[in-house]
Amino acid sequence: MRKISAKHLTEVIKREVIAANLQLGDDMIEALRRARNIEESEVGKEILDKLLENAELASANRIPICQDTGLVVIFAELGQEVCIVDGDFTEAIEEGVRVGYQEGYLRKSVCHPFTRENTGDNTPVIIHLDMVPGDRLRLWVVPKGGGSENMSALYMLPPSAGWNGVKEKVVETVVRAGPNPCPPTIVGVGIGGNFEKCAILAKKALLRPVSEPNPVAELQAMEVELLEEINKSGVGPEGLGGRVTSLAVHINMMPCHIASLPVAVNIQCHANRHREVLL
Amino acid sequence: MSSSHVIGLTTPLSVKDVEGLRAGDRVLISGIIYTARDAAHKRLLSLIERGKSLPFPPEGQIIYYVGPSPAPPGRIIGAAGPTTSYRMDPYTPRLLELGLKGMIGKGKRSTQVREAMVKNKAIYMAAIGGAGALMSTVIKEAKVIAYEDLGPEAIRRLTVDQLPAIVVNDTLGNDLYEDGKKRYQII
Numbered sequence: 001m002r003k004i005s006a007k008h009l010t011e012v013i014k015r016e017v018i019a020a021n022l023q024l025g026d027d028m029i030e031a032l033r034r035a036r037n038i039e040e041s042e043v044g045k046e047i048l049d050k051l052l053e054n055a056e057l058a059s060a061n062r063i064p065i066c067q068d069t070g071l072v073v074i075f076a077e078l079g080q081e082v083c084i085v086d087g088d089f090t091e092a093i094e095e096g097v098r099v100g101y102q103e104g105y106l107r108k109s110v111c112h113p114f115t116r117e118n119t120g121d122n123t124p125v126i127i128h129l130d131m132v133p134g135d136r137l138r139l140w141v142v143p144k145g146g147g148s149e150n151m152s153a154l155y156m157l158p159p160s161a162g163w164n165g166v167k168e169k170v171v172e173t174v175v176r177a178g179p180n181p182c183p184p185t186i187v188g189v190g191i192g193g194n195f196e197k198c199a200i201l202a203k204k205a206l207l208r209p210v211s212e213p214n215p216v217a218e219l220q221a222m223e224v225e226l227l228e229e230i231n232k233s234g235v236g237p238e239g240l241g242g243r244v245t246s247l248a249v250h251i252n253m254m255p256c257h258i259a260s261l262p263v264a265v266n267i268q269c270h271a272n273r274h275r276e277v278l279l
Numbered sequence: 280m281s282s283s284h285v286i287g288l289t290t291p292l293s294v295k296d297v298e299g300l301r302a303g304d305r306v307l308i309s310g311i312i313y314t315a316r317d318a319a320h321k322r323l324l325s326l327i328e329r330g331k332s333l334p335f336p337p338e339g340q341i342i343y344y345v346g347p348s349p350a351p352p353g354r355i356i357g358a359a360g361p362t363t364s365y366r367m368d369p370y371t372p373r374l375l376e377l378g379l380k381g382m383i384g385k386g387k388r389s390t391q392v393r394e395a396m397v398k399n400k401a402i403y404m405a406a407i408g409g410a411g412a413l414m415s416t417v418i419k420e421a422k423v424i425a426y427e428d429l430g431p432e433a434i435r436r437l438t439v440d441q442l443p444a445i446v447v448n449d450t451l452g453n454d455l456y457e458d459g460k461k462r463y464q465i466i
Binding site for chain 2: 040041043047050051053054055057058061062063064065066067068069105106107108109116118120147150178179180181182232233234235236238239240241242243269270271
């Protein structure tokens with residue numbers, strides 16, 4: 001068994017939540033630059049310039065890209081030959097978030113659903129844990145903003161709806177959201193599984209670096225078709241009109257029950273923060 | 280948003296100031312503005328219902344929908360971009376009746392809010408959502424004036440210098456989100 005100490009895990013999470021919030025990934029910088037070249041609206045072009053400038057400024061001044069530093073989502077693939085020692089796995093992650101959000105001057109954005117009292121340390125954290133072969137621990141650290149999450153949706157379609165039904169729901173969800181989720185967005189789509197798995201598939205689709213094509217040819221073609229449809233809407237950067245409403249559509253698909261066709265649409269704003277680490 | 284027709288606005292705003300603005304105008308706002316989002320709005324409305332005075336008089340003022348991140352040492356404020364405005368819709372018409380003249384946020388407003396803007400002569404402006412680091416550079420002073428217990432949702436008095444925004448809803452009922460989308464829609 002390979003040992004990973006809980007203390008080390010805390011340190012890694014702390015470092016990654018800060019880095020994710022201050023440093024926009026190269027994949028997103030590239031995607032915004034490409035969008036700048038495609039966009040025809042003058043206001044849209046200016047907005048894309050400002051977003052690139054914002055990313056530079058955030059990194060140079062060590063200020064978060066966006067004030068909504070998110071609810072932290074962690075996807076963890078834990079090798080079955082790894083043993084977490086000297087502490088509890090979940091607690092180690094939450095401690096990393098607690099310390100990182102304090103020391104990194106990140107906004108604490110988590111509260112009680114009804115009293116709205118802030119938990120004060122940005123916990124709890126949403127952790128999705130998968131056990132995999134091997135002796136490594138792979139982590140994706142994803143601070144997810146509330147504005148784009150609010151515009152996300154899940155549909156349990158009848159199987160007869162087929163691809164056209166799925167397409168209609170995805171496009172409708174993104175267009176209806178309009179300016180609210182800070183376009184240009186990345187659209188994570190989960191197809192199949194069941195009610196909860198479908199949502200996880202959609203969220204996990206957002207982890208793929210933007211511009212990296214889907215390795216499955218069938219899904220790649222579907223992604224291209226959806227992106228084209230979405231960008232016909234005219235919503236544009238910040239919803240003020242333009243060609244680039246979304247920068248990419250990412251699909252994850254798996255088999256589902258013979259009675260169902262679940263589809264989940266998880267919208268991600270242009271402050272698309274995700275960091276991958278391998279321990 | 281730097282461009283040819285940029286209109287400078289200084290707070291407080293008069294009826295004449297807002298009536299002269301049209302959806303699509305780019306503005307640079309200077310002076311004092313107040314922050315409030317979900318929880319603060321709920322408390323403001325509760326004060327109004329009980330006939331109490333508000334932490335700031337709304338006449339002629341601008342509310343900026345923002346919950347900034349904490350200020351790192353040596354800085355005035357952290358990231359401070361707009362939050363989505365529709366969540367404040369249920370509270371907004373009452374504030375407009377009390378003379379609030381402007382709001383800065385992002386995203387669509389309800390029909391009721393748009394009608395209340397026409398009726399009470401007020402405007403809604405969008406700032407660039409997600410450009411929090413950039414927006415922090417135009418904020419010259421920030422002071423919590425109410426509801427400190429709400430943390431990021433506390434009401435802050437901000438002094439801003441040339442805060443860039445674009446008029447979305449004007450006093451005639453125009454809506455830039457609708458017009459902009461139509462212009463680039465491919466049917």
